[in-house]
Amino acid sequence: MxxxxxxxxxxxxxxxxxxxxxxxxxxxxxxxxxxxxxxxxxxxxxxxxxxxxxxxxxxxxxxxxxxxxxxxxxxxxxxxxxxxxxxxxxxxxxxxxxxxxxxxEKVEQEEKRTEAPAPSPAAAPAAKKSDEGGRIKVSPLARRIAEEKGLDLSTIRGSGPNGRIVKADVEDAKPGAAPAKEAAAPAPAPAKPAAQGGDLDAPYEAQKLNNVRKVIARRLTEAKQTIPHIYLTVDVRLDALLKLRSELNKSLEADGIKLSVNDLLIKAQARALQRVPLCNVSFQGDELHQYTREDISVAVAAPSGLITPIIRDAGRKGLAQISTEMKELAGKARDGKLQPHEFQGGTASLSNLGMFGTKQFDAVINPPQAMILAVGAGEQRPHVIDGALGIATVMSATGSFDHRAIDGADGAQFMQAFQQLVENPMGLVV
Known part of the structure; x- marks a missing residue:
């Protein structure tokens, strides 16, 4: 069978x-x-x-x-x-x-991008023959349904682009029905050239949203409309972290492992959540879920859109393991090969735009998580060092918190713990 x-x-x-x-x-x-x-x-x-x-x-x-x-x-x-x-x-x-x-549907969408808008259904004429070979414009599915029902396509008005007959036009039509008498209607306004864009009146090229981009649009709209964000920013000295990274990379060179700054920041965020577990939560209606494991979703820019592979149990993993997993996950994300268990879940997120020179930004929370940490570029800035003004490598980090689940004081404690771990990074290797 x-x-x-x-x-x-x-x-x-x-x-x-x-x-x-x-x-x-x-x-x-x-x-x-x-x-x-x-x-x-x-x-x-x-x-x-x-x-x-x-x-x-x-x-x-x-x-x-x-x-x-x-x-x-x-x-x-x-x-x-x-x-x-x-x-x-x-x-x-x-x-x-x-x-x-x-x-x-795909054909209709393509035609809508390139053809003038069709008249409204009330003013639409019955289907007319196209300029090519005297044929009526009709989709294959609509033509098959019309043949099965014995419909005369010349009596049916098309509601598709440029008067094209589609499935919906023939489903309720009855054999022998003549087109309703048309009322006089003003001629439609001349269509703008295909390259002119709506209200902006600027040249453009229409690009259909892929499934990933649709989900991003829906989830971020949901996040900004339903989650009351609170933003807390701290400046963090990176000099000690950069020095430790250099020393660790020398010792790991024989193993083919090279730690990135982002790897250490993943660990610092996870350790900060261990110190302030009230921030490792999610708002679930009448309940607050507090997690006992730190699963860090890390934002990766892929060709199809932003995706967040997860380093699970990051607080208990060593830096070398985090680095190895992150490189593998980032590669799979860019190739569109992530498996569901590799990007679904996470208890908190990290977004790093420092490599692009971005100094500071506020990230949108990834629901149902209750926080995301946004880090910018490390740069040389005047900074008070041991009571004296000097020059230090400083990074701005901003935490976005769901105020339904996390109070401002708890968010501030998390940001302080993160700052202390980065400025005293030996806590990341124990």
């Missing part, structure tokens, strides 16, 4: 995804564990493995298709000895329809 291969839920929040690439084709044999496709989820691009063995009978959803709902049949797998054509024919029609709808 043929087995339908369905769009998987590769993360707890995934409702739909993009079938980025097929790595198999009809006729290919697969075994359990073989990589069949790459799927772009709401977090990253992930590999989709075969669960059963058999032969790929058909591909129902083409690669590059966006908005494929979880559970949609994307391919059919034939068991040993089964006829491939019969297995392909066993694919549920609804799976094909969903795939066609996703492709149709």
């Amino acid at each position: 043929p087995t339908p291969i369905k769009m998987p839920a590769l993360s707890p929040t995934m409702e739909e995804g993009t079938l980025a690439k097929w790595l198999v084709k009809p006729g290919d044999k697969v075994e359990a564990g073989d990589i069949m496709a790459e799927i772009e989820t709401d977090k990253a691009t992930m590999e989709f493995e075969a669960v059963d063995e058999g032969t790929i009978a058909s591909i129902a959803v083409e690669e590059g298709t966006e908005g494929v709902k979880v559970g949609t049949v994307i391919a059919m797998l034939a068991e040993e000895g089964e006829d491939l054509d019969e297995a392909a024919a066993a694919a549920p029609a609804d799976g094909e329809d969903k795939a066609e709808e996703a492709r149709e």
Whole structure:
């Protein structure tokens, strides 16, 4: 009996995804564990493995298709000895329809970017023939539905871009229905050139949001609208930390390990949370969850958008282990290969823009966490050293705290603990 291969839920929040690439084709044999496709989820691009063995009978959803709902049949797998054509024919029609709808939506979105806005439905004329070969503009899915219902497409008004007939236009139409008499309507205003951008009236190029960017937009909007942020900033001397880093790197050179400043800051944040556990919390409605482990989510800029791989139990890990894990996770993040357990969770976040020369910034909390630490660049500044004015390497660090879960005094204690650990860094190696 043929087995339908369905769009998987590769993360707890995934409702739909993009079938980025097929790595198999009809006729290919697969075994359990073989990589069949790459799927772009709401977090990253992930590999989709075969669960059963058999032969790929058909591909129902083409690669590059966006908005494929979880559970949609994307391919059919034939068991040993089964006829491939019969297995392909066993694919549920609804799976094909969903795939066609996703492709149709993609075409419509592309047309909307390049064509003038269509008139409102009330003023839209019945579908007119296109300039090419006298054909009516209609999507493949809408044409198939119209044929099944015996509809005359020339009597149907298209609500898609440039009067194109889409699925919604034919679903409720009845055979033999004539177009309603059109009321006179003023001619639409001339469309702006495609390169002119809305209210800003400046040249632009439209770029469709990928799934990761959509999630970033939704979560950050949620964070700023629902979380009362409080910001606390301290200036931290880095000279002792930089000296310790240099000494540690000399001793670790034979092992091929090179600590970054960020590695030490991850450890300092985790140790500060150990000293001030009231900041290692999250607000959960009627409850406050206080965590007994310091899982640090570290912001990494990836081509698809910002993502935060996690150094779990960072407070109890050594600097060399943190450094090794961070390099591996950052590489996977940039390649879009992170697994869900590598970026889901975390009890606090760290965002470092110092490498770009940013002096100081306020970061947005990553819900449901209750704090994020933003660190800027270390720079030579006048600083009081042992009661005398001198020059020191100083970094500004700003903590953003969820004021529902963390009081200002507790946040200030955390920032003080972080400052002390960085300025007296031997506490990071014990």
